[in-house]
Every structure is written in structure tokens, then in C-alpha cells.
Amino acid sequence: MSEKEARERRRWETETYKRACAQSQERKKRFMTTxxxxxxxxxxxxEKFDYLSKLGFPGEFPYTRGVxxxxxxxxxxxxxxxxxFGTAEETNRRYKYLLEHGETGLSVAFDYPTLYGHDSDDPRAVxxxxxxxxxxxSLRDMGILFGGISMKGVSTSMTINGPAAIVWGFYLAAAEKQGAKLSQLRGTIQNDILKEYIAQKSYIFPPHPSMRLIVDTFEFGSRSVPQWNTISISGYHIREAGSTAVQELAFTVGDGLAYVDAAMERGLRIDDFAPRLSFFFNAHNDLFEEIAKYRAARRIWAKEMKSRGAKSPRSLLLRFHTQTAGCSLTAQQPENNIVRTTIQALAAVLGGTQSLHTNSMDEALALPSEKAVKIALRTQQIIAHESGAANTIDPLGGSYYVEWMTDYMEEQAYKYFDRVAALGGVIPAIEKGFxxxxxxxxxxxxxxxxxxxxRQVIGVNAxxxxxKPDIPLLKMDPRGxxxxxxxxxxxxxERDKAKWTKALADLEKAAEGExxxxxLIxxxxKADATLGEVCDVFRKVYGEYREPSLY
Amino acid sequence: MERKIRVLIAKPGLDGHDRGAKVVARALRDAGFEVIYTGLHQTPEQIVSTAVQEDVDAIGLSCLSGAHMTLFPRVVELLRERGADDIIVSGGGIVPEEDVPKLKTAGIAAVFGPGTPLKDIVEFHKKALRKR
Known part of the structure; x- marks a missing residue:
């Protein structure tokens, strides 16, 4: 801002704006973001804003405007x-329905027993x-889930963390059975255990052995499944658990850096694994705050990766998936959720997301019905083809407000990095409940x-x-x-007992060693060991994690 | 000194969504109750034995995974078996409307769905426990 502009700004504030406020008060004493x-x-x-260092150009450092x-x-x-939902058969039908209606990638939601590495018939799964x-x-379930869907043709994201390596094993083995080569497979495993301890809470093993399993998947992926994203470092669940946008940003990027450091300590070369790291953020209601968050995340990541010695431009890219905010949905007047989701999805697109999930209007009541999920998908298609948001790159770049907010987010995130470092790093901070x-x-x-x-939430306190809401909800097959x-x-x-016994014994040995x-997974x-059996091997060797129960 | 009313906030089953449970725990504490939070992944058996050991007046169950129809009534059943059915049990989470009457028949005194004001939950406990 030039001196003249600054002077004019002060004049506007003291004369025009103040006078208007004196004549009629603003609606609220305090205006705030979500x-x-x-x-x-x-x-x-x-006036201090330097375009080239803060923003640069899309596809170039520091990637603020897009990867x-x-x-x-x-x-x-x-x-x-x-x-x-339900059985592999029911979900397979839903996937085919979504693909028929123009979905371009799959994303698997597992039930709780699967997320905790228990078989469906385990007593803890009741x-x-x-x-x-x-x-x-089992491998057989995974085969049914993708029956009639070409696994080499579709990219699949799987929200799985504690038992990620094993469920990924099911996927890889099922794809091979379909005739695919591992090098052809594209997709993502979430595999982000740090945010499980922080927010989502579907952990199994303690932090250190969990980190070891994750680095094993990085190593295996970069050698054998080169198109696979072996982690999706997730802020989504941190936000759903109630964090602010700044906390989501800071804790997620901080977790990402902790994985990078762990892999480098193992001796992996940063440019070998960093290009396969991906991220996952929430999109809440406040359009500008969310857009600024994604832009700040890209800038911080590029800078931090460079400072850790990354040379390949692909290592610097923060590529991310976005899901609209489940926690923003209301059970009251559920149709209003379509509007909330639209605003949130628009934020993700204006913030440069690589993939997007839009929530269905009925999700504060149950899992989505076919009709509700179709409207959610159509919302994305309308944004893509009718809104104009996809015509130009980073359309809000240069907005004084959005640039201020982007800088603010970055600054606050670094403050959190310092606080976590003072506690000894991410894992000690988790153990202290920070x-x-x-x-x-x-x-x-x-x-x-x-x-x-x-704070007003329409339908809830305004x-x-x-x-009572009157929309049809999903019913599952009770015989599933x-x-x-x-x-x-x-x-x-029916499985070959000898082969099964040997495979689990070999796995146990590997888990104890390096x-x-x-x-071995x-x-x-492939020897038909079930999810629970494989996880029990790791439970035996590593033990189980218990969190400090604070509120 | 008058004994404070004690409430156990509990997370049955495998569900990890603890935002609501923690918010409710704090609101009850701020309203003057003594609150015990079980933490995650509790079986109904564990919840009931904590409730008996801690001699609580009420239990608030939180479940967002959809397993409420199995887990909530089981807690009430176990309390009856232990002769502790004077403990008032309420629940919250993603509970479809049609499940609410069934839960009430099973002995869940109140069901608090998404968007319930905290003051309603506080008032419910004050009213239900005043009679003692």
C-alpha cells in the first residue's frame, strides 16, 4: 500500500466508516470466523506484501496458488x-451406483471392527x-468389494489406519487376483496414526511400533507400488473433533513433518518417498478461512520440505483431498445441509483441492441414502460445470482479506510448531495429551x-x-x-493350515526384527489369514495403546 | 457438606467420536456435578462396574457409530442384574428418531440427539436427581 493509499485508508476509517457506525451500529460487537x-x-x-515470495505462480515454489x-x-x-456399509456385497452395489452417476474415484469407509483390526465375529465387535x-x-471380502470393478482402472482411497498395512495387503492381493500388476495400481491408504491418537482414536498399537509399520509401507510402496499414496496425512478428523482451522492446519502439517523425519531417520531418501505423501483436510462453513487454510498449508509444506533437503519438485507439493465438514451438519431441517455442503465444497475448489467428498444431507441421522448421496455428488458436478469456479487458477489470490488470512494462518501454525517442539515433538506431545x-x-x-x-446455527438455535425431520433413511440388510x-x-x-501357520509365524519373526x-503381510x-489374526500377531509383539482420558 | 451429584460419562463400544462426550462432561462439571469420564472403548460390563464402584447417580452414554441399539440397553440390563437400577441412564449420539421410543422402553431415560442444547442435558439431570 502506498503512502497515499495508507493515508486515504486512515481518512476513510476516521471519517466515513466511523460516521456510518455512529449513525447506525453494526449488527454485532464482534465479527468472527467459524x-x-x-x-x-x-x-x-x-505494503510489505511481496508477490513473488508469498505467492509465486501455480506449479512453482512456494505453490501457494496451486500445485x-x-x-x-x-x-x-x-x-x-x-x-x-454392511457387507462387501452391499457396498459393491453402492460403488457401481456412484460410478454410474459420474463419480471418478472410490473411497472405502470401513466399519469399526475393521478399523480396530478385529474380525466381524470377534466378541469386541458386538x-x-x-x-x-x-x-x-479377509482377502475374500476385498475381492467381493471390488467384484466387477477394474482395480487397475480406478483409483481407490481407503480410510484405514491402525491396520492399514494389512488392509492394503488385502487390496494388493485382490488386485493381483484380478490380473493387475502392483505397479498399475493407484490410490491412497490413510495410514496416518498420529492423528488417530490426536483425534480419530482408531489406534491399535503404541506410537513407536506404529511409526515403524508406516515407514515399512513407505518403503514397500516406493519400490513396488510407485503410483500409490502410502499416507494421507489428515486434518479432517482433528477438525471434526472440534479443533479450529489453525489447529487443523498446524497439527496436520506438523504430523506430516514428523513422518518425514521418521523416514529420514530410517535412512530413506526424502525424494524417494516424499512425492507419495498426500494430505486430507476438512472444509467447514467459513469460506474464506478455509480457502486461506489450504493456501497456507501448501506454502508451509513447500518451505519445510525444501529446508529438509528435498530436491525433486514433486517432493514439495502438498496434494490434498477434502471432505466437507460432517460436524457442521444438523439433524434439524436436514435439507439445509445441502446448502452448507455446497459452500464448503466451493471453499475446497477455490482452495485448489485434488479430490473432494461432499457429505450427504442425512448424515447427522444415519449413513447416506442413495438419493442423498446422489445430490451430494451432483453438488460437485454443478460447481465444476456451472459455477465458473474451475475456469481460472486460484480465483481469490490477491483478495486483500484472503491474503491477510493466509499469512495469519501460517504465522499461527508456526507458533504451534514451536510449542510442540518445546514439548519434545509430536509423540511426546500426544503422550502428554497436548x-x-x-x-x-x-x-x-x-x-x-x-x-x-x-454463534447462530440455522435450525439449531435460530x-x-x-x-421432526422427515426424510427416508438408509436401511441395511439385516441378514448381512x-x-x-x-x-x-x-x-x-477350508484354508491350507500348514501354509497359514507358517505365514503367521514368519510374520511374527519379522515384526520382532527389522x-x-x-x-510377509x-x-x-494370501494364505487366508484374517484381519484379526494378522493384527493379533502385531498385538502380541507390540501391545495395545491406551490413551489418557482427559476432557 | 452436601454430596455432589455424580455422573459417569461413558463411551461404549468401538466408537472413537469423543467430542460430544467431552463437551457434555465439561458442561455438567461447570454446572456443579462431579463428572467421571471413562475414556474410550468400554464394554457395557466395564461401564457398569465403574458406575457401581464410583457410586454414581447417573450414566450418560455416547455412541455415534450406530451400535446404540445393542450397547445402550445392555448397560441398563447389567445395572438391573447388579441391583443398581436406581442409576439413571441417558444416551446421545447419531440416533435415528425411530430408535428413540425403543430405547426408552429399554430403560434409557432420555435420548439427546445432535444439536441438543447443553442446558437441556444439565436440566434433565438436575430434575431427575432432585427427587433423591
């Missing part, structure tokens, strides 16, 4: 609906079968703002209606569980 950040009335050019030189003018984002995802206990407490505090503050009316139990019994009865476990799943 994350409770104070927002000013007007943002104007910053690809052409962005959506070249190729649209992948439309990928997170989906899974009541959870197929409830919030599909039940996958992240968990920060998130719980933010969640409580947000809820109190709703209670006090300072414009409420008495009528029994079918799954029978299938597991059959597998255990050898990469991935090839593949042998075990």
Missing part, C-alpha cells in the same frame, strides 16, 4: 464419495457390524458460543421448527451379519 478469529471491517493492500500449472483447466478434481462402514475381514486438550478446549468454546447465541459370520467360518475351515513386514493374507 474458528473464533476476529475479522475486521475491511482489508486493504499490505499444478493448469489446475482445473487441465483436469478437474477427482469426485470421490467416502462410502461403505453391535458394530457394518454400522459405519463396510466389514472387511493436542487432545487443545482440541477439547476449542470444541467446548464453540459449543458455548452456540449456547450463548453469539429459525427453529418444531417438526450372519452371512459374513458364515463366510469367515468357511475360510477358516525386516520390512509388507511382503502379503503372504499371510
Amino acid at each position: 474458528s473464533s478469529v476476529d475479522v475486521g471491517a475491511l482489508y486493504t493492500p499490505d 499444478h500449472p493448469t489446475m482445473y483447466r487441465g483436469r478437474l478434481w477427482t469426485m470421490r464419495q467416502f462410502s461403505g 453391535g458394530e457390524f457394518g454400522k459405519c462402514g463396510v466389514a472387511i475381514s 493436542f487432545q486438550q487443545e482440541i477439547a478446549n476449542a470444541a467446548y468454546q464453540y459449543q458455548k458460543e452456540i449456547e450463548s447465541g453469539e 429459525h427453529c421448527e418444531k417438526d 451379519e450372519a452371512r459374513q459370520f458364515a463366510r469367515l467360518k468357511k475360510i477358516r475351515r 525386516k520390512n513386514v509388507m511382503p 502379503l503372504d499371510a493374507v
Whole structure:
């Protein structure tokens, strides 16, 4: 901002703006973002703003404006609906339905027993079968899940963490059975255990052996499945647990750097694995705050990777998937959620996402019905083809407000990096409950703002209606569980006992030693070892994690 | 000194969504209750034995995974078996409307769905426990 502009700005503030406020007060004493950040009335050019160092150009350092030189003018984002329920058969039908309606990638939601590495018939799984995802206990289940879908032709993302290496093993083995080569497969395993301890809580083993399994997948992937993203470093669940946008950004990028450091300590070369790291962020209601978050994330990552010695430009790219905010959906007046999701999806697109999931309107009530998920997918198609948002790159770059917010986010994230470093790093900070407490505090503050009316949520504390929601909800096949139990019994009865015993014994030896476990996991799943059996080997060697129960 | 009302906030089953449970725990604490939080991944048996050991007046169950129809009634059943069915049990989470009457029949005193104001949960406990 030139001196003249600054002078004029001060004049506007003291004369025009103040006078207008004196004549009639602003609507609120305090304007704030979804994350409770104070927002000013007007943002104007910053004289210190250096275009080339802060923004640069798309596809070039520091990638603030986007990771690809052409962005959506070249190729649209992948439309990928997170989906899974009941048995592999039911979910397979849903995948085919979504692909028929124009979805361009698959994303598997597993049920809780699968997420915790238990077989469907384990006593700890009671009541959870197929409830919030599909039940996958064996190679055979994975084969059914992708029956009639070409695994070398589609890219698949799998939200799996504690038992990621094993479920990935099921996928790789099922694809080979279809005749695919590992080098042809494209997709992502979430495999981000740090955020499990921090927020999502579907951990199995303690942090250090979990990190070892993850680095094993990095190593195996870079050698044998080169097109696979072996981790999706996730802020989504951190945000859902109640964090602010800044916390989501700082904790996620901080986790990413912790994985990089762990892999480098093992002796892996940064440019060998870094290009396969990917990210996953939330998109909440505040359009500008969200856009700024994605832009700041790209800039921080590029700088940090460069400072760790990355030479390949691909190592510097923060590529990410986005899901709209489940926690923003209301059970009241569920149709309003279509509108919320549209705003959130637009934020993700304006922020340069590589793939996107849009939530369905009924998800505060149940898993999505076919109709609800179709509307969610259509929302993305309308943004892509009708809104104009995909015509030019980083359309909000240069907005005084968005640039201010991007800088603010970056600055705040570095403050968190310093606090975590002072606690000894990410794992010690987890063990002290630092992240968990920060998130719980933010969640409580947000809820109190709703209670006090300072924050309005339409249908919840403003414009409420008495009528209960009346939309049809998804019903699952009640006989699915029994079918799954029978299938597991059959597998255990029919498999080659000698081969199975040897595969699990070899795996146990590898888990105790230093050898990469991935090839042995593949042998075990091909010998029809079930998910629970393979995880029990690791449970025996590594033990199980228990978290400090703070609130 | 008057004994504070004690509430156990519990997470049954494998569900890891603990945002709501923690927010409710804090709100009850701020309203003057003594709150015990079980942490995650509790079996109904573990929840009931904690409740009995800690001599609580009420249990608040939180489940967002859809397993509430199995897990919530089981807690009530076990309390009855232990002769501790004076403990008031409520629940919250992603509970479809049609499940609410079934849960009430099974002995869940109140079901708090998404968007429930914290003050409703506080009031419910004050009212239900005042009679003692």
C-alpha cells in the first residue's frame, strides 16, 4: 500500500466508516470466523506484501496458488464419495451406483471392527457390524468389494489406519487376483496414526511400533507400488473433533513433518518417498478461512520440505483431498445441509483441492441414502460445470482479506510448531495429551458460543421448527451379519493350515526384527489369514495403546 | 457438606467420536456435578462396574457409530442384574428418531440427539436427581 493509499485508508476509517457506525451500529460487537478469529471491517493492500515470495505462480515454489500449472483447466478434481456399509456385497452395489452417476474415484469407509483390526465375529465387535462402514475381514471380502470393478482402472482411497498395512495387503492381493500388476495400481491408504491418537482414536498399537509399520509401507510402496499414496496425512478428523482451522492446519502439517523425519531417520531418501505423501483436510462453513487454510498449508509444506533437503519438485507439493465438514451438519431441517455442503465444497475448489467428498444431507441421522448421496455428488458436478469456479487458477489470490488470512494462518501454525517442539515433538506431545486438550478446549468454546447465541446455527438455535425431520433413511440388510459370520467360518475351515501357520509365524519373526513386514503381510493374507489374526500377531509383539482420558 | 451429584460419562463400544462426550462432561462439571469420564472403548460390563464402584447417580452414554441399539440397553440390563437400577441412564449420539421410543422402553431415560442444547442435558439431570 502506498503512502497515499495508507493515508486515504486512515481518512476513510476516521471519517466515513466511523460516521456510518455512529449513525447506525453494526449488527454485532464482534465479527468472527467459524474458528473464533476476529475479522475486521475491511482489508486493504499490505505494503510489505511481496508477490513473488508469498505467492509465486501455480506449479512453482512456494505453490501457494496451486500445485499444478493448469489446475482445473487441465483436469478437474477427482469426485470421490467416502462410502461403505454392511457387507462387501452391499457396498459393491453402492460403488457401481456412484460410478454410474459420474463419480471418478472410490473411497472405502470401513466399519469399526475393521478399523480396530478385529474380525466381524470377534466378541469386541458386538453391535458394530457394518454400522459405519463396510466389514472387511479377509482377502475374500476385498475381492467381493471390488467384484466387477477394474482395480487397475480406478483409483481407490481407503480410510484405514491402525491396520492399514494389512488392509492394503488385502487390496494388493485382490488386485493381483484380478490380473493387475502392483505397479498399475493407484490410490491412497490413510495410514496416518498420529492423528488417530490426536483425534480419530482408531489406534491399535503404541506410537513407536506404529511409526515403524508406516515407514515399512513407505518403503514397500516406493519400490513396488510407485503410483500409490502410502499416507494421507489428515486434518479432517482433528477438525471434526472440534479443533479450529489453525489447529487443523498446524497439527496436520506438523504430523506430516514428523513422518518425514521418521523416514529420514530410517535412512530413506526424502525424494524417494516424499512425492507419495498426500494430505486430507476438512472444509467447514467459513469460506474464506478455509480457502486461506489450504493456501497456507501448501506454502508451509513447500518451505519445510525444501529446508529438509528435498530436491525433486514433486517432493514439495502438498496434494490434498477434502471432505466437507460432517460436524457442521444438523439433524434439524436436514435439507439445509445441502446448502452448507455446497459452500464448503466451493471453499475446497477455490482452495485448489485434488479430490473432494461432499457429505450427504442425512448424515447427522444415519449413513447416506442413495438419493442423498446422489445430490451430494451432483453438488460437485454443478460447481465444476456451472459455477465458473474451475475456469481460472486460484480465483481469490490477491483478495486483500484472503491474503491477510493466509499469512495469519501460517504465522499461527508456526507458533504451534514451536510449542510442540518445546514439548519434545509430536509423540511426546500426544503422550502428554497436548493436542487432545487443545482440541477439547476449542470444541467446548464453540459449543458455548452456540449456547450463548453469539454463534447462530440455522435450525439449531435460530429459525427453529418444531417438526421432526422427515426424510427416508438408509436401511441395511439385516441378514448381512450372519452371512459374513458364515463366510469367515468357511475360510477358516477350508484354508491350507500348514501354509497359514507358517505365514503367521514368519510374520511374527519379522515384526520382532527389522525386516520390512509388507511382503510377509502379503503372504499371510494370501494364505487366508484374517484381519484379526494378522493384527493379533502385531498385538502380541507390540501391545495395545491406551490413551489418557482427559476432557 | 452436601454430596455432589455424580455422573459417569461413558463411551461404549468401538466408537472413537469423543467430542460430544467431552463437551457434555465439561458442561455438567461447570454446572456443579462431579463428572467421571471413562475414556474410550468400554464394554457395557466395564461401564457398569465403574458406575457401581464410583457410586454414581447417573450414566450418560455416547455412541455415534450406530451400535446404540445393542450397547445402550445392555448397560441398563447389567445395572438391573447388579441391583443398581436406581442409576439413571441417558444416551446421545447419531440416533435415528425411530430408535428413540425403543430405547426408552429399554430403560434409557432420555435420548439427546445432535444439536441438543447443553442446558437441556444439565436440566434433565438436575430434575431427575432432585427427587433423591
